[in-house]
Amino acid sequence: MSAVDPKSFNTPESDIFGPHNIDNVARAVLTLTREVAVLSDRVMVLEELLEQNGVVLREAIDTYQPSDQFQARADKALQVIAGNVIAALQGADGGN
Incomplete structure (x- = not known):
């Protein structure tokens, strides 16, 4: 039986999440947060x-x-x- 940590799948090895890309990760989180906030507000108003x-x-x-x-x-x-989130993770502005 192998001793695989089941939590190891939650943090895949990827260069995107490296320390040198922290600004891009933060930009992606802010992009998502902005999208969610705007959409949540609009949905509540419409309802x-x-x-x-x-x-x-x-x-x-x-x-x-x-x-x-x-x-x-x-x-x-x-x-x-x-696409916008992925662009932010890659250091670009999704533009949409």
């Missing part, structure tokens, strides 16, 4: 306005099943965000 105006209840949002077309748009948006 509140929709419910106040009787358009949709939050429960309907929670149980929504996306169409293939909607899912494709959502996947594309996720790729843009992921």
